[in-house]
Amino acid sequence: MLKEPVTHLLRKTQEIPIMNLDLLISNIEELNVMSAVYVKCDGDIRMGILLYLPEKESQMLAEKLLGKPISNELVDIATSSISEIGNILTASLINAISIDTGYRICSSVPGYAIEFFRTLLEAVISDFGNESDKLVISNVELHGVTSGICIHMLLIQDSSEIRKLVI
Amino acid sequence: MNRVIEIKMGGMEIITDDKEELKTFVGSCVAICLFDLVSKVAGMAHVMLPKKSDGIRFTERSDIGKYADEALSYMVNDMILKGANPKRIKAKMAGGATIFAHESETGLFNVGPRNITFLKQILKENDIPLISEDTGENFGRWVRFNLHSGDMIITSNLKKFEKTI
Numbered sequence: 524m525l526k527e528p529v530t531h532l533l534r535k536t537q538e539i540p541i542m543n544l545d546l547l548i549s550n551i552e553e554l555n556v557m558s559a560v561y562v563k564c565d566g567d568i569r570m571g572i573l574l575y576l577p578e579k580e581s582q583m584l585a586e587k588l589l590g591k592p593i594s595n596e597l598v599d600i601a602t603s604s605i606s607e608i609g610n611i612l613t614a615s616l617i618n619a620i621s622i623d624t625g626y627r628i629c630s631s632v633p634g635y636a637i638e639f640f641r642t643l644l645e646a647v648i649s650d651f652g653n654e655s656d657k658l659v660i661s662n663v664e665l666h667g668v669t670s671g672i673c674i675h676m677l678l679i680q681d682s683s684e685i686r687k688l689v690i
Numbered sequence: 691m692n693r694v695i696e697i698k699m700g701g702m703e704i705i706t707d708d709k710e711e712l713k714t715f716v717g718s719c720v721a722i723c724l725f726d727l728v729s730k731v732a733g734m735a736h737v738m739l740p741k742k743s744d745g746i747r748f749t750e751r752s753d754i755g756k757y758a759d760e761a762l763s764y765m766v767n768d769m770i771l772k773g774a775n776p777k778r779i780k781a782k783m784a785g786g787a788t789i790f791a792h793e794s795e796t797g798l799f800n801v802g803p804r805n806i807t808f809l810k811q812i813l814k815e816n817d818i819p820l821i822s823e824d825t826g827e828n829f830g831r832w833v834r835f836n837l838h839s840g841d842m843i844i845t846s847n848l849k850k851f852e853k854t855i
Contacts, residue, residue, distance in 0.1 A: 541738075542698040542753055556848065561790050561799070606792075634790025634799045638717070638848055642830030645699065645717040646789035649738045650801050656700075656753055 527669045534662040538682060541656055544648060547677075548641055558582075559643045560609025561634040563650065564617060567626035568687055571651040571679035572616065573644070574609045578637055580672050581605050587670070606633040612665070612676070624688065644677075651679055659685045692836070697721075702735040702755030704768050708838040716785030718802035720825070721833040722758070722809055723782045724765055724818065725840060726774035732837045733769050735761035739801065740808035758809050766816065781818050782842045782855060783809060784833045786825040802826070822855040 539546065558581030564570040576584070585601035586593055588608070593601045610633045617628050636643060648658070661678040695703050697714040705712060712734040714721050725732035735755030755761040770776055786806035790799040806825050813820050824831065824844045832845040845852045 541700050541756075544699055559790075632792050634792045636790045636828070638789060638830060641715060642717040642787075642789055642848070645715065645719060645830065646787070646799075646802075648699065649718045649805075650790075650799055652739055652801065 527667050530666045530668060532664045532666070534664055536659065536661040538657050538659050541648060541658060544644060547644060547660065547662075553639070553641065555639075556637060557640050557643060558605055559636050559638070560606055560613075561636070561643075561647055561650070562609065562613040563631040564613075564628050565631075566628045568620070568624075568628055569681065569684050570628075571647055571677075572613045573647050573677040573679070574612060574674055575640065575643060575677075576672065576674045583670070584608065584672055602635055606635045609633045609635075612674070616678075620688070626687075647677075647679065655681055655683075657682060692838075694834070697734055697736050697755065699736055700738050700753035700756035702733065702761055702765060704731065704733040704765070704772060705837055706731050706772050710837060712835040712837075713833065715830060715832050716787075717789050717830040718785070718787055718799075718805070720758075720783055720785040720802075720805045720809055721831075722761065722765075723833075723835045723842060724762075724769060724779050725782075725835070725837065726769065726778045726780075727837075727840045728778055729773045729775060730837060731769045731772050731774040732835060733765040734833075734835055735765055737761050737805055737809065740804050758805060758812060762809070762812050762816065766818075779818055781813055781820045782822050782835070783820065784824040784831055784842060784844050784855070787827050787829055787831075789828060789830070791828070824853065824855050 556578045557575040558578045559575035562572045585604045588604045659680045663676040665674045692711040694711045694713050714736045720737045723734045737758045738756045740758050786802040829848045834843045841854045
């Protein structure tokens, strides 16, 4: 993550009924506005990837990338730079899955939003358009060792898609 | 103090007591509310998607509000069973936002506007007047419906407003 070591941690993978998605929302996430990037993957495997971090931390990340403080004129570039970071992270994951499995996976352009986590989650689940009543959701954290910045990654899949990866 | 019944994602509830309120949260999903204020019957569905693609009718699933076509069909039938007069049923709705913006492809992440369009089409086909709406934009909304007054109260934590439609 921008010239610093990054550790990653798989917090939890769980199969969860769509109606119980509230369980994924922690108090911290309920109270803080998040900056988020969403990428949708299709092809041999279908997957939604949501990356998010508190808005203030995303500003730090963008300033680090741009090499200067974000002024009003730089807001669009800062947004674009966060989307690009999301794109790079998701592309790395997609490439790794593709290399390991041989699956052909196409990803969408990244969508960007600033909102509370509840809104982000609701929009992503709705857009993912799952026909079944349950989803498998993995929660991964990426920690920048020096900056302390933590990016959360939610991997969203249908149960049948998970089977494609496990077998 | 009214008893608040919270509707989960893809859920649906009917109330017949005007001391009760229906409540849900929507981003790109839509909160559609049908009501007959004379008979004091109201329903709210948290619609996630326009139409079910496999054509199989619902049975006893809990997420009966997930698809616009199923949700409205079920809600109208259930409201009539609970005393609503179909000629008096009216609608209000909120949500259908486009939360994620992107720099290229059009038509991506547009499930919100598609939900709104499809719901309006079904309401028209069923001769249910849409009295008011607070739809579109790019933020999430808490939505409450008060059966006593017929008011739909919309709150946005991000935009910091509350309004009644």
